[in-house]
Amino acid sequence: MSIKVKETVFLDEIEINQCLSISKKLFGYGYHSKKFFLQSNIIKIIALKNNEIVGFFTTQRINKKIIIDCIAIKYKWQKKKIGSLLTNYFFKNIVRNNEKVIAYAWKVNNKIAADKINVKFGLKKIKSLGKYWKRKCNKSFKCIQYHNSCKCECILYSN
Helix, strand or coil: CCCEEEEEEECHHHHHHHHHHHHHHEEEEECCCHHHHCCCCCEEEEEECEEEEEEEEEEEECCCCEEEEEEEECCCCCCCCHHHHHHHHHHHHHCCCEEEEEEEEECCEEECCCHHEEEHHHCCCEEECCCCCCCCCCCCCCCCCCCCCCCCEEEEECC
């Protein structure tokens, strides 16, 4: 499969557009922005196949915690262990000893897409934060899950 995983602070214009394309298809238009990917405090880990981004992982440190913002894999590359490659890189190279890791996952139709990978890497489901996006749903970005109302429930994971 020869997927290359690398960490970067800065993405070039082509890489940003590739990440935005993946985000738009998975989460909706405007969930991530160019401005988001230009932030230097966001750690970006990307998975490349033939110099094309097939997945990305974003995280940042806030108040002595490291927060997983997003794991996003192109549809045709899902279920090929790319999410595991990115998450493994994160835990081996980014997370410091005994650092608190926090992840938020979205529960839609009783399914949590990131549950399996969170659990695989030692994160436990802590609690439901309810419909976290309800007031902003389909307003601050065009959610692909939105159908007349907010459908997503936020689930908090941590180690």
